[in-house]
Amino acid sequence: MLDNLKKYDIILASNSPRRKELMSGLGVDYVVRTLPDVNESYPDTLVGGEIPEYISREKADAYRSLMRPRELLITADTIVWLNGKVLGKPSGREEAIKMLRALSGKSHQVFTGVCLTTTDWQKSFTVASDVQFDDLSDEEIEYYVDRYRPMDKAGAYGVQEWIGYIGVKSISGSFFNIMGLPIQKLYVELKKL
Numbered sequence: 414m415l416d417n418l419k420k421y422d423i424i425l426a427s428n429s430p431r432r433k434e435l436m437s438g439l440g441v442d443y444v445v446r447t448l449p450d451v452n453e454s455y456p457d458t459l460v461g462g463e464i465p466e467y468i469s470r471e472k473a474d475a476y477r478s479l480m481r482p483r484e485l486l487i488t489a490d491t492i493v494w495l496n497g498k499v500l501g502k503p504s505g506r507e508e509a510i511k512m513l514r515a516l517s518g519k520s521h522q523v524f525t526g527v528c529l530t531t532t533d534w535q536k537s538f539t540v541a542s543d544v545q546f547d548d549l550s551d552e553e554i555e556y557y558v559d560r561y562r563p564m565d566k567a568g569a570y571g572v573q574e575w576i577g578y579i580g581v582k583s584i585s586g587s588f589f590n591i592m593g594l595p596i597q598k599l600y601v602e603l604k605k606l
């Protein structure tokens with residue numbers, strides 16, 4: 414599959430273990446490179462899915478000077494969007510607890526922006542998933558935060574972890590998008606190249 418990609422050396426520039434896992438499941442040859450530090454700020458005119466799409470392009474631009482001809486770069490960014498506000502990665506235990514209390518009993522959206530870059534062109538897209546959380550008790554929230562330390566995850570949760578098992582009532586859209594990479598949409602976009 415995806416024989417059209419043989420003309421490219423595919424690079425996933427990401428420090429996220431979930432993105433590596435999902436990319437590996439696609440069955441194409443690729444290498445992982447460390448992403449240089451990226452300033453993840455964005456213009457305050459952006460909303461929802463525009464935000465991670467913008468940041469995915471910023472991540473690509475941070476890596477671009479290292480690129481060679483033939484290389485196809487993949488970068489991505491995930492945010493949780495609750496009541497018109499971004500929940501990024503929590504700064505510590507207290508913020509993680511606060512975020513999960515805010516998500517408890519409500520539905521929110523997860524947006525992942527993906528950017529495909531070569532030395533000649535750049536293309537980006539966003540995928541949205543809706544997630545409905547059941548009511549979470551303080552005991553459940555603290556158990557999860559202390560045991561799983563979700564400080565590396567947008568919105569302070571991993572849908573693929575215990576909190577997703579016990580707390581997520583329903584999802585509309587791609588599960589893998591919530592985990593950090595909309596792999597089905599990425600496959601469709603790669604097929605077009």
Ligand SMILES: Cc1cn([C@H]2C[C@H](O)[C@@H](COP(=O)(O)OP(=O)(O)OP(=O)(O)O)O2)c(=O)[nH]c1=O
Nearest residue numbers: 427428429490491566567570571572591592593
């Ligand atoms: C909402 C949610 C997020 N996440 C993860 C996916 C992303 O790795 C992380 C959001 O942070 P990002 O800034 O999107 O990515 P990152 O810093 O982990 O990796 P990169 O080097 O590519 O910039 O949250 C889950 O694993 N499960 C979930 O349910």
